[in-house]
Amino acid sequence: MRIINQFPTRRSRLILGVVPFAAIAVIYALASRIRLEANPADRLLPAFSSMFDTFVRLATEPDRRSGDIVLWTDTLASLSRLGLGLGIAAAIALVLGIMIGFVPKFRATLAPLVGAMSLIPPLAILPILFIVFGLDELSKVALIVIGITPVMTRDLASRVADIPEEQIVKAQTLGASSWAMTLRVVLPQTLPRLVASLRLALGPAWLFLIAAEAIAATDGLGYRIFLVRRYLAMDVILPYVAWITLLAWLSDLALREFAARAFPWSKSGGGL
């Protein structure tokens, strides 16, 4: 039988899904053990147990220097930057996306600009961002916003342009003004795509957040990772990476659940 027609059973699917994770864990555990036998103080590949201990320490004990429990301070700082950045980016992308997708004159004016902006690598213009936005929270949020807004805008504009012309014509025959159509026809049909777009932007947003925190910060998950990298504390870095992965996965899940509840009429709301 052709391979595309062979379907694993439920149990096989579970096992096959777990195999790569288990293999990575085994590779890590072995390599770590070999290194630790040669040098018990090795920092490159700490044992799972010492990573766990470090994580528990970071999550429960106040830091010797600042007195804060660093995991929670860092998480709170990073999540608030991320949330603010995603929120602002979503608002800008929604307004611009609808303008570009719905109003031909705005499209002619703005589409080339947004297209060009989306091609600029934001990390390459960091010094300009510093001078414009300073080094505080603002510049970190700005980096996220600048990093993800153009792509989200283009995505939303194309979704708006994809709304069947029949609906727009129909709305006009029902007496709608441009503003009323924007509010009652275009906006609600764009919102599920906005959520989907946000889910796709989560990855880049984390990337820009961590880059921003690496440059100048006093707290944050990215700050901690780059700080302890100075003394190769992989026992801090690896659990932090796992923690970030978990947070990213949870935020994706939350957005998906939100879309399924908020837009029951939309296929793309619940799917993916």
Next chain:
Amino acid sequence: MSTVDVQNIALSIGGVPILERVNLSVTSGEFCAIVGASGCGKSTFLRMLLSQQRPSSGAILIDGETVAPEPTPDRGIVFQKYSVFPHLTVAGNLVLPADFASGSPLARLFGARRRNARAAAMAMLEKIGLGPHADKYPAQLSGGQQQRLAIAQALSMKPKILLLDEPFGALDPGIRADMHELLSGLWKETRMTVFMVTHDIGEAFKLGTRVLVFDKIRPDGGKAGPAGATITYDLKLDREQRRARALAGAALVAAAPARTANDA
């Protein structure tokens, strides 16, 4: 309720003629069924009646006045698909025109006015048999139910003319018969002028008081390059004719050679 005058309109796109020499005078309350081969420009003609497409030359008048250059509430439309708003419930779709008319900056009615609009919508839904489905989304309805809703929505603005673009083309034959009944009933009740594009000849003769056939012809026998389509048959039916021809219509039109159309 309204007369429609189409004065020698033509349309060409990128130098290719689509429609030409289309002249038509429709009196108030007529039900014009438009038929023709696919690609003959019948849907394009409907789009021009709606101002979704502007003619290259000629004019369209409703009650003696040139139509607005964009779609307006004096012309209602039902498309084959995408005719209702997927993000609104069935009732929400029918309240929407009232929301638009409210003039509120949020394009939405509130309070007592909203309750009144909803009550009117519910009455309409009961009439078209969608009462139990008021809080469903269109995607949860059958194709026939969606088109009932689309027609009810278009009529809610009490347009001068109603335009239908193959409204039942995607429906099963049984459902289609039900829809014919609904549409005839509504037309008799409102007596509005109707234009319906269809590719179903039987449907055209069953519902129409007048059948317009679009086709491409050339007075000179097609020697001078590509031709645009025009109205080649304009059949005004009385009641008996309609009944008889509903049965024989398909055969009649199919057998009629296009070349003799000039004589008609």
Next chain:
Amino acid sequence: MAKLSSWTRRMVIGAAGAALALGVAAGGTLPAAAQSKTDFKVCWSIYVGWMPWGYIADSGLMKKWADKYGITVDIVQINDYVESINQYTAGTYDGCSMTNMDALSIPAGGGVDTTALIVGDFSNGNDAVILKDKTALADIAGQSVNLVELSVSHYLLARALDSVGLAEKDITVVNTSDADMIAAYSTSDVSAVVTWNPLVSAILEQPGATKVFDSSAIPGEIIDAMMVNTETLAANPDFGKALAGAWYEAMTIMSADDEAGRAARTAMATASGTDLAGFDAQLASTKMYYDPAEAVAFVGGEDIVKSMDYVRNFLFDHGILGEGAPSADFVGIAFPGEKILGDANNVKLRFDPAFMAEAAAGTL
């Protein structure tokens, strides 16, 4: 597993086998094993006191000295300083140029026994605390200070604060990448920075910048050295001899005020992105040990013990002296003459003047 399809079974078995093989392979990049070998790799990064390494590689001095001992030494420049230390600590390189403080916190704290083979210089003004629109060190109280956290800048700041009776809690440290320090200084948010040359000179050129403290106030505390793996050195003394021989020949050339000396310094200046005058200015704030005898004396003296005591306490206070280090004594530091700071059973950083002494005696 009998009920599983053959595909699933093969996947599980295959993955297990591959994981074992890969695990062993990944664990295999260990710090250079303690056995004699002939091919060595050392790394360095851009800093005034380490520029000679680039010159040694390019001018053929390294090849000349390695040939003499029948070995090869590959000198690799790494753009990111911390990364170069991490690579050394992970075992990719046999030696790496770094400061005394980073040698203690990264390789030594990470259990990699490390020897300061060549103590090349100490910072004598190259690291500085700079205030914007303020002129006295005491004005730093209450300000945000931008610096590379946990670096020698941080250490310098701690010593500076000490000198005016302030503590780290009186200020806010903002971790700022050295690559962005100059851009950071030009924003209005930043009013105080601690950094090193050539960044110090660039920042001091900007309006309102005043140097309020620099490393010349704590001479001999920020030491730049070629650190090598102790076990590798013990098994391959020729490796140490070749490096020391090449280094001190380069010192002789560059310290001379003649055509060859200027040419050597110009080459180093170009490689570090400045000109001869700029490079000479940086050298002026660096105490170079051109003469190996001076370095031997410095390493054998009392001051270096005191400096390392400051450094290890700083590292311990900031929680970076090894996982779960119970006190500053956790990692032992050995000096010439059996002097040991901290745990004698866990000596991981050694100041060993033997190879510099050979260079001084001309027996290489």
